[in-house]
Amino acid sequence: MENQSMQTTPPDGACPDERTDEVLARRAALGDRDAFTVLVDRHGPALYRYAARLLDDRGQADDCLQDALLAAWRGLPSFRGDAAVRTWLFTIVRHEVHARSRRWPASGSRPHVDVEDVLDRIRDVREDPERTSVEAALREALDLALRLLPPRQRSAWLLREVEELSYEEIAQVLGTTSTAVRGLLERARTTLAATLEDWR
Template sequence: MAGWATRRDARSTPSADQPGPATPQPTDEALARRAGLGDRDAFAVIVTRYGPALYRFVSRVLDEPADAEDALQETFIDAWKGLSGFRGDAALQTWLFTLARRRCYAHLKRFPRSGSRPHVNLDDVTDRIPARDADPAGLQLGQDLVAALDTALRTLPPRQRSVWILRQIEDFTYADIATVMAISPDAVRGLLERARATLAITLKEWR
């Protein structure tokens, strides 16, 4: 019996060289529930989990990096205040993007865009650009294409740009985009088609 117990313990107890089982990550629903009850650690996980994607979105909708940072901060303030009433009618990610969209559009109403070309960083969409040969000429073409896409996106009206970003960069479904934008899925399709048509014309030299 003692020998059997020894063998069983050896099998069930991880050795120092073997990693133990990974700690399961809390679900969005659990985090939202805990944060809604005032758990700041749970809210910090939400910020870490969705902050980068939200910043990608607001930084492409708004003209200036400082405005995007303000919108992101305001979005998370709204989230912290609103999580106590969050009932999960939409996914947490969708709800957060809805808050971000509202903040961006409120800012655009208060501060209309100037005619100057704003700064934008599109590094995160380069993987969606057709591949180029890894040579100096190809790399230069790739950089030029990113710059061209940068300019083309800035020509789109805010709603078209928002829908394009949510679909092409964040890979949202049409239903989730409709929720974020507070429009119908058919309206999403229409905005996306117009955005793609405009970008196709603007970037026709790259086709």
């Protein structure tokens, strides 16, 4: 990142984290690193959560997020605000995830997902008498079940159910239509419901 900085204290004396994403993005586009840091603090955890659940690898997720934030910093001067800043950031992360996915077959680094193994592990989680929390066990089973979804279904489900983006925002992130997003979510929910049927 370049070593430029502008005054970051809002004229009304408000704390930096009370400024809108749009104001922060405009300041960051002019080289305000503090404004960009606020954006990263605000959205970084969700972006990392999204990348980690798509990649199934925390190390890959760390690298993915770092590359995505660097791309965001470099891309801010050309950001026109056609989408919300949060939506734009999720889109960059998705592109970075996709870039890594294309390299997996050649490198052999993509985690192999065995359907029967995943289903066995879900059953093991449910039947473990040592579990202290049913909610924690269900969350673990859900994480396992998500691995069985095709990437676009998993992405749509995470953006809707975990990050609470609207159908229109998800369509922007995935580069598709709201109608297509509805279809992706319906298929994802059907698969997850069948996979986790024993938890009902």
